[in-house]
Amino acid sequence: MDITPLLSQNALSMRRSQIRDLLSVATRPEIISFAGGFPNPATFPLEELKDIMKEVLETEGYAALQYGSTEGVVALRKEISKLYKREEGLDVPIENILITTASQQALDLISRIFINPGDVVVCGLPSYLGALQAFWSYQGNPYGLRHNRGLDEACNVLCATGKKPKFLYSIPDFQNPSGETMTLEEREYAVGVAQKYDLLIVEDTPYKNIRFSGESLPSMYSMDPSRVIMLGTFSKTFVPGFRLGWIVAQPNILDRLIVAKQSADLCTPAFSQMVAAKYLASGAYDENLKKTCALYKRKKELMVKSFEEFMPEGVKWTNPDGGLFLFLKLPVQYDTRELFDIAIKENVAFVTGEAFHCDGGGKHTMRLNFSFASDEKIVEGVKRLANAIRQLYAKHA
Amino acid sequence: MDITPLLSQNALSMRRSQIRDLLSVATRPEIISFAGGFPNPATFPLEELKDIMKEVLETEGYAALQYGSTEGVVALRKEISKLYKREEGLDVPIENILITTASQQALDLISRIFINPGDVVVCGLPSYLGALQAFWSYQGNPYGLRHNRGLDEACNVLCATGKKPKFLYSIPDFQNPSGETMTLEEREYAVGVAQKYDLLIVEDTPYKNIRFSGESLPSMYSMDPSRVIMLGTFSKTFVPGFRLGWIVAQPNILDRLIVAKQSADLCTPAFSQMVAAKYLASGAYDENLKKTCALYKRKKELMVKSFEEFMPEGVKWTNPDGGLFLFLKLPVQYDTRELFDIAIKENVAFVTGEAFHCDGGGKHTMRLNFSFASDEKIVEGVKRLANAIRQLYAKHA
Numbered sequence: 001m002d003i004t005p006l007l008s009q010n011a012l013s014m015r016r017s018q019i020r021d022l023l024s025v026a027t028r029p030e031i032i033s034f035a036g037g038f039p040n041p042a043t044f045p046l047e048e049l050k051d052i053m054k055e056v057l058e059t060e061g062y063a064a065l066q067y068g069s070t071e072g073v074v075a076l077r078k079e080i081s082k083l084y085k086r087e088e089g090l091d092v093p094i095e096n097i098l099i100t101t102a103s104q105q106a107l108d109l110i111s112r113i114f115i116n117p118g119d120v121v122v123c124g125l126p127s128y129l130g131a132l133q134a135f136w137s138y139q140g141n142p143y144g145l146r147h148n149r150g151l152d153e154a155c156n157v158l159c160a161t162g163k164k165p166k167f168l169y170s171i172p173d174f175q176n177p178s179g180e181t182m183t184l185e186e187r188e189y190a191v192g193v194a195q196k197y198d199l200l201i202v203e204d205t206p207y208k209n210i211r212f213s214g215e216s217l218p219s220m221y222s223m224d225p226s227r228v229i230m231l232g233t234f235s236k237t238f239v240p241g242f243r244l245g246w247i248v249a250q251p252n253i254l255d256r257l258i259v260a261k262q263s264a265d266l267c268t269p270a271f272s273q274m275v276a277a278k279y280l281a282s283g284a285y286d287e288n289l290k291k292t293c294a295l296y297k298r299k300k301e302l303m304v305k306s307f308e309e310f311m312p313e314g315v316k317w318t319n320p321d322g323g324l325f326l327f328l329k330l331p332v333q334y335d336t337r338e339l340f341d342i343a344i345k346e347n348v349a350f351v352t353g354e355a356f357h358c359d360g361g362g363k364h365t366m367r368l369n370f371s372f373a374s375d376e377k378i379v380e381g382v383k384r385l386a387n388a389i390r391q392l393y394a395k396h397a
Numbered sequence: 398m399d400i401t402p403l404l405s406q407n408a409l410s411m412r413r414s415q416i417r418d419l420l421s422v423a424t425r426p427e428i429i430s431f432a433g434g435f436p437n438p439a440t441f442p443l444e445e446l447k448d449i450m451k452e453v454l455e456t457e458g459y460a461a462l463q464y465g466s467t468e469g470v471v472a473l474r475k476e477i478s479k480l481y482k483r484e485e486g487l488d489v490p491i492e493n494i495l496i497t498t499a500s501q502q503a504l505d506l507i508s509r510i511f512i513n514p515g516d517v518v519v520c521g522l523p524s525y526l527g528a529l530q531a532f533w534s535y536q537g538n539p540y541g542l543r544h545n546r547g548l549d550e551a552c553n554v555l556c557a558t559g560k561k562p563k564f565l566y567s568i569p570d571f572q573n574p575s576g577e578t579m580t581l582e583e584r585e586y587a588v589g590v591a592q593k594y595d596l597l598i599v600e601d602t603p604y605k606n607i608r609f610s611g612e613s614l615p616s617m618y619s620m621d622p623s624r625v626i627m628l629g630t631f632s633k634t635f636v637p638g639f640r641l642g643w644i645v646a647q648p649n650i651l652d653r654l655i656v657a658k659q660s661a662d663l664c665t666p667a668f669s670q671m672v673a674a675k676y677l678a679s680g681a682y683d684e685n686l687k688k689t690c691a692l693y694k695r696k697k698e699l700m701v702k703s704f705e706e707f708m709p710e711g712v713k714w715t716n717p718d719g720g721l722f723l724f725l726k727l728p729v730q731y732d733t734r735e736l737f738d739i740a741i742k743e744n745v746a747f748v749t750g751e752a753f754h755c756d757g758g759g760k761h762t763m764r765l766n767f768s769f770a771s772d773e774k775i776v777e778g779v780k781r782l783a784n785a786i787r788q789l790y791a792k793h794a
Contacts, residue, residue, distance in 0.1 A: 265501050
């Protein structure tokens with residue numbers, strides 16, 4: 001049966017993840033992949049989890065395996081509240097926290113309750129692909145801001161032309177994919193613009209606590225909790241496999257998100273929430289996070305050093321203070337899609353930067369993950385990539 | 398900040414679950430609740446799960462805690478395929494199976510890829526509230542069919558007036574809330590109507606294997622796999638807390654659902670999928686299901702017997718061959734919302750039937766769950782409810 005005539009406008013405006021399709025090419029064992037955003041499995045606290053899971057089943061097994069509340073397990077929301085207090089001195093009552101089936105669901109629910117077809121959302125250029133996918137899947141129209149300082153002008157134009165943005169989407173710490181971190185001044189400026197035009201900000205913080213150097217900066221949420229919706233996740237700091245994230249927002253917003261979550265998946269598994277709560281309460285989370293940061297710092301430095309050693313002329317890269325990614329730029333005349341085909345023949349994979357550019361730009365850019373690969377593979381993979389870039393250069397010489 | 402002007406049409410068309418709000422009233426410990434759809438915790442295989450979880454962490458821990466594929470874990474899809482072969486002699490290749498974050502997500506994804514604002518979906522009257530919520534949240538327009546035999550006429554009218562339904566939604570086995578099971582002839586008739594008007598059928602089967610008596614009937618999917626999307630879940634036959642369900646459909650449909658799931662939550666937790674796969678492979682699933690059916694059969698019979706003993710004149714109830722619910726009807730002039738307030742004072746809760754009627758009808762009906770309460774509470778709760786009904790009668794005498 002041909003279902004094409006039956007498809008909704010939402011279905012037709014969805015875009016398949018390029019990362020997903022690239023990854024399916026990149027699963028051959030001989031390929032060194034810098035394409036995914038996978039945390040390193042060495043950071044997974046397997047032993048602790050074995051004990052905690054046993055304990056949860058023994059002490060709260062029936063509740064853990066039963067239907068849970070849509071808001072999420074109270075014990076976990078309390079631990080998240082304590083985490084904010086401990087890490088940022090921020091008071092977040094549990095009434096302001098909704099547990100989600102990881103950040104992707106948070107982006108989905110926010111898009112669902114705010115975006116009508118054609119609505120503008122202001123985001124970075126580049127910006128996180130999963131967020132763009134969520135906006136597109138509700139027929140949203142992401143506008144990619146070229147320069148942070150252009151935000152006021154962009155919002156003014158959009159408001160003046162009847163295209164007032166539904167919200168500003170930002171990853172202020174070690175942005176995916178650019179690795180950039182907003183300065184304190186930039187955060188204050190963005191909150192000021194949101195206040196000026198009466199806009200919401202969606203502040204996505206998956207990498208905030210994966211910091212290698214420099215000082216942590218206050219969240220935009222702390223500057224104006226009334227208009228900032230803050231997203232968090234345990235995918236990078238604990239394990240991604242539990243699919244545990246959360247939304248911090250005022251009750252008037254959270255209440256709408258809870259109704260949306262009811263019809264999206266009723267509730268996030270209580271069992272994994274209880275396990276995460278016990279893990280956080282044990283203190284092991286903070287200890288493990290320190291080790292994770294140290295590991296990723298070393299891996300980032302190794303990748304940057306390998307770039308310095310092997311990359312040909314004209315390749316530029318970021319050197320972020322945290323996160324999981326490096327962002328590379330070739331000279332503007334080159335296309336990383338063309339490079340991708342050569343790189344796959346050389347058995348190395350990355351994500352083309354175009355995937356992160358809602359305006360179709362960024363063709364000469366690419367994202368590389370440094371958290372997942374072994375040290376040997378980082379060095380060997382960079383060598384292969386440098387070799388592929390040289391072939392691309394030669395082809396167009 | 399007032400977010401009302403920012404809300405999407407989807408958000409405005411969402412309806413808060415009445416069950417959820419009723420349940421929040423019904424959580425006081427002195428209340429005997431027949432309101433939820435909770436499986437009995439005595440059916441949760443806690444001991445087996447302890448061992449299997451340990452084994453999964455020891456043998457596949459890193460993969461179990463990492464990001465998984467959107468389609469779901471292959472081992473679990475294989476076990477589901479075997480389950481269909483074992484239970485129904487049905488060949489379902491794993492390429493036709495997508496794992497979802499339980500059935501509610503399946504309903505959400507299907508609504509997302511098919512429903513445009515105003516689109517008609519034909520469903521039962523009454524029908525499952527969670528499905529209605531999913532349809533409404535995409536501004537769908539559920540039409541509740543009064544009589545199964547009216548399907549042809551209804552589809553003809555809808556097609557002739559430019560309102561061709563996007564799909565027919567049906568729970569053929571022990572329907573929630575009515576408890577009714579479609580006969581073989583009714584299934585063939587529904588598939589025939591779908592073929593005649595070139596419609597999809599969404600066949601939801603959460604209770605199919607919770608059968609107490611009578612013979613299992615072939616699925617509509619088995620009659621025409623090209624146009625039937627079949628939903629399954631482990632929420633009633635294993636544990637609801639893992640949030641594990643699935644969709645069986647042809648690859649052209651599944652492919653769209655996979656793209657939708659990418660932006661909804663990327664993937665369902667791999668860990669719980671691996672645990673479920675091992676549990677199914679061990680054979681304990683089939684054994685446990687037999688015990689579950691025996692337990693629920695006894696509880697259903699106890700509730701029916703209590704009705705017979707205590708209910709006043711004029712109350713009618715179903716006596717289904719399976720599932721988790723009994724459906725009650727008062728004489729038509731009475732309103733179960735009014736009864737609910739009296740019942741809460743008597744410390745007993747149920748769900749008003751109106752919640753399951755997309756046309757606003759069914760005010761004299763109510764749904765009672767028999768799987769969760771202890772035997773003592775079933776008897777005592779029915780006594781209290783009968784008492785509440787007598788008070789309602791007296792008030793209007």
